[in-house]
Amino acid sequence: MSGLIVRAADTGRLLADIDAFGRAAFEEAGAQNLWITQNVMAGESAGEIGIAADWDSVDTAVTAPDEMRAMPEFVESMQAAGIQTLRRSLMDVRMERGTLDGKFGSLIVSAGNLAEDEEATADAIWAHMEKGTNGIRWTQAVAAGPLTGMYVTISTSDSLDALMAASNQMFADPAILGMMAEQNFQLIQRSLFRRLA
Known part of the structure; x- marks a missing residue:
């Protein structure tokens, strides 16, 4: 999974061009x-736009975006929308439950040890989170600057109220807290986002 973080002077133009030719x-x-x-x-990151995609190989994740940015239509679009590239990251998708659909989402960055049984840990967390989310994905940063090696958990929902209620319930579960203690879980940061396209 790759992530490109940008700021845009004209978000409307960016989204129009994504619909017109970017997604294709x-x-x-x-x-x-x-x-x-x-x-x-998201603190100082509020307003930043994320462009995320899954790829079959690291080679493609690295080369394809560069090749697209060299195309005349992308060059013109980025200039017209006032795109400022902030950072690019590569994530390893570890686990996923549900479907990553929804109008909103939460992104949690954490540090700690990898769970001995990732499937069981994912199932235990999903038992709570499915009550307020459509899907959840656990990733580990492979090449992400200061976040490299850390874990990034993405949850999606049509209601941030429902998402936060499920999250609060999950973090209050003694069994979950026990697993987190065993893994030396440390919450580094959290951000809430909305889906644009």
Whole structure:
């Protein structure tokens, strides 16, 4: 999974061009599950736009976006929308439950040890989170600057109220807290986002 973080002077133009040709170009290059999101509650990162996609190989994840950015239509679009690239990251998808659909989402960055039984841990967390989310994905940062090696958990929902209620219930479960203690879980940061496309 790759993540490109940008700021845009004209978000409307960016989204119009994604609809007009951007999504199709990403898919033709091999991208799957293209998501465009914007941080809403994220401290100094509020307003940043994330462009995330799944790829079959690291080679493609690295080369395809560069090749697209060299295309005349992408060059013109980025200039017109006032795109400023902030950072790019590569994530290893560890586990997933449900489907990553919804109008909103939460992104949690954490540190700690990898769970001995990732499937069982995912199932235990999903038992709570499925009550307020559509899907949840656990990833580990492979190449992400200071976040490299940390874990990034993405949850999606049509209601942030429902998502937060499920999250609060999960974090209050003694069994979950016990697993987190065993893994030396440390919450580093959390952001809330909305899906743009």
